[in-house]
Amino acid sequence: MLYIIAGVSGSGKTTLGKLLAKRLGLSFYDADDFHPHSNIEKMKSGQALTDEDRFPWLLTLHDNLLTWDKQGGAVLACSALKEKYRSILSGYNEVEIKWIFIVADNLLLKQRLESRKNHFFNPILLESQLKVLELPDYGLKIPADLDLEKQLDMII
Template identity: 40%
Template sequence: MTIVIIMGVSGSGKTTVGKRLAEALNWQFIDADDLHSPENVEKMSRGIPLDESDRLPWLMAMRQQISAWLQQDKNVVLACSALKQSYREILDCPLEPIKLVYLKGSQAVIEERMRSRSEHFMSPDLLNSQFEALEEPTPEEAIHLDVSLPISEIVERIVSLVQGPA
């Protein structure tokens, strides 16, 4: 079993890539945004960044979910911002099969994407706070993929990482 965590700032394509990856692998897809409390969603939709006390219960809920998937031998793709190293440490399961994929892009490219999408609670005004909070994982910790690549190419690269050489 494998858990693939797709991380990056809001607007980097985590959900789009995650859904397509899960479909390509025939795995379950979960968006960590769905695990936020209604209060967190309300805050972000009003352009108010979350603080650590808002995030900790959300991170712990994901950690519990990851543990459950591993116990159930489930293969899952999880889209989760995981912006800080300390957040990733909460989500990490030592000696267990978790692969981290970092969707990396410039603030200008991602801001344009955010302004063009509709029906998402995250305000584009919060993008600055996302980039300020971002602690990029090292290449040893995560595979880095450029968000400007075609979605199909990003998915193909992740599939090859997960499945290994043909």
């Protein structure tokens, strides 16, 4: 089974994703690790990525999801901000994905981003992510301010 933990930067995708993968005995992957260097440099400089910037990255993630599905599943932390991004990731429903969306208020997100160390995401980009976020009517919605164990219990 494939699980995608989605949400804007600072929502806790990676932390929750690693714990979920460990609990389920699956491999964990962070979508940030698959960005091309040009995307990382653009975000470091405070420039928001465009759909054109994201398209090759999303295709790479989709290809990996197909592989991970054949290997028995995985957990992926990925922003997956727009419905068209989620469609690319799933290959327009080519693979079954359990979607988990972490939702948080702006104050919590800003606090988390400001306290982060050694991450390329420039906190000034949060507003651009919130502006394009399309929260779907499917999938599990998890409040970011819940204790991690409670978040895991909701998913399991």
